[in-house]
Amino acid sequence: MTSQEIWVYAEKHLGIIQPVTYQLITKANAIANGKKVIVILFEATDNNLEDSIKEYGPDEIVVVKDDRLKDAADSEIAFLMAELANRRQPNSILFGATVVGRSIAPRLQAKLNTGLTSDCLNLSFDGELLVQTKPSYGDNIMCEIICPDHRPQMASVRPNTFVATKVSDKSVIVTEITDLPFKVADRIKVMEETPLLSKSDSIANAERVIALGRGAVDDKVIAMAEELARKLGSKIGVTRPLTDHPKFSGDDQIGQSGNTIAPKLLINLGIHGAVQYTTGIEHAELVISVDKDPEAPIFKHSDYSYVGDSADFLKGFLKVVQ
Structure with missing residues (x-):
């Protein structure tokens, strides 16, 4: 029963x-x-x-x-x-x-x-x-x-x-x-355990996240975002279209069909703000968003907004955190 x-x-x-x-x-x-x-x-x-x-x-x-x-x-x-x-x-x-x-x-x-x-x-x-x-x-x-x-x-x-x-x-x-039988998996042997460099084991647990959308798909923007992530100790996440990029996968996706995140800091770059994405960031504490469109829905979910190019924003931000 x-x-x-x-x-x-x-x-x-x-x-x-x-x-x-x-x-x-x-x-x-x-x-x-x-x-x-x-x-x-x-x-x-x-x-x-x-x-x-x-x-x-x-x-x-x-x-x-x-x-x-x-x-x-x-x-x-x-x-x-x-x-x-x-x-x-x-x-x-x-x-x-x-x-x-x-x-x-x-x-x-x-x-x-x-x-x-x-x-x-x-x-x-x-x-x-x-x-x-x-x-x-x-x-x-x-x-x-x-x-x-x-x-x-x-x-x-x-x-x-x-x-x-x-x-x-x-x-x-x-x-x-203490009396459960233990069935050993003979075909599997743990040879070595390597701790992750980041304190978080996935983007879902990261305290700082830099998220990239269609407006930040340029290789130079991605490179600058990676540099900023290293300086801030952040994870990089993406919207669904960028999961096809060679550098990213479904494990990096944020949103309804990806990860729901709750970082202390979230920087959105080139993300327009469709509901499929914003559903996954509702619990973020401080949200900074960058988009060329002043009417982009992402700004309604942001504490600070920058209307402009992601590359220009990153150049300025990297100078501040040198």
């Missing part, structure tokens, strides 16, 4: 719980309506990451400890989650729509023979049904997806879609699991 549990997979990077985990806990708390919010954490025996998770107020943290989890492959994590899910029969399981989440979630889906909706922008419950909202048809409409016949219901959510909120007055149960 399915339990009344909403699971959140605790994603970590270089020993740090990723912000999307806290965002999902906050959303799960908001929609639980009597269901229990359970965080599933896999860690080595010498780690103690559950303390930071407690601050966001889940009902329970299930900690699976094993020294082999230090360098565990995604397939090994999926196997452990499937074993745990078969024991506890959760109603729903939530992942971040990150590189890690997009690797583990479909593996788990296949093992549990259930459904998975990826890249959701909203979640709600209709009784026992998890209503999963995501863009479709080239981002032109929002569709609601349900999984009425199979459990658990599974969804991944883009980072920064929800705002994380700490909870100060909630008692959190910590349950440690």
Whole structure:
């Protein structure tokens, strides 16, 4: 029988719980309506990451400890989650729509023979049904997806879609699991781990972002933007048309069909401001935008605006930050 549990997979990077985990806990708390919010954490025996998770107020943290989890492959994590899910029969399981989440979630889906909706922008419950909202048809409409016949219901959510909120007055149960079988992925060996040069593992977690649109596709502009990014410690993101450029890919895209970002500083260069893009920057703190068109919609979403050429703006900015 399915339990009344909403699971959140605790994603970590270089020993740090990723912000999307806290965002999902906050959303799960908001929609639980009597269901229990359970965080599933896999860690080595010498780690103690559950303390930071407690601050966001889940009902329970299930900690699976094993020294082999230090360098565990995604397939090994999926196997452990499937074993745990078969024991506890959760109603729903939530992942971040990150590189890690997009690797583990479909593996788990296949093992549990259930459904998975990826890249959701909203979640709600209709009784026992998890209503999963995501863009479709080239981002032109929002569709609601349900999984009425199979459990658990599974969804991944883009980072920064929800705002994380700490909870100060909630008692959190910590349950440690040490008896799960471990299926070793013999074909995979971790030879070396190289930390990323940036503190953020993706554009979704970056504190500073320089975004390029059609008006900044010139090679000289891109080169200056890269130089500014190095000086500011920024990530470079792009609108959908620039994902075809040799230097960029879908991982760099901002917007409905890309990443939702929440940097402290966002500089938009040559971006007109279609709704498909602005949906992805709603949580940015300080927004500076550059466009030749004084009526460009992007200026309505900006704290500071510069009407003019992106190359001229970058030349002046680079002089300031020398």
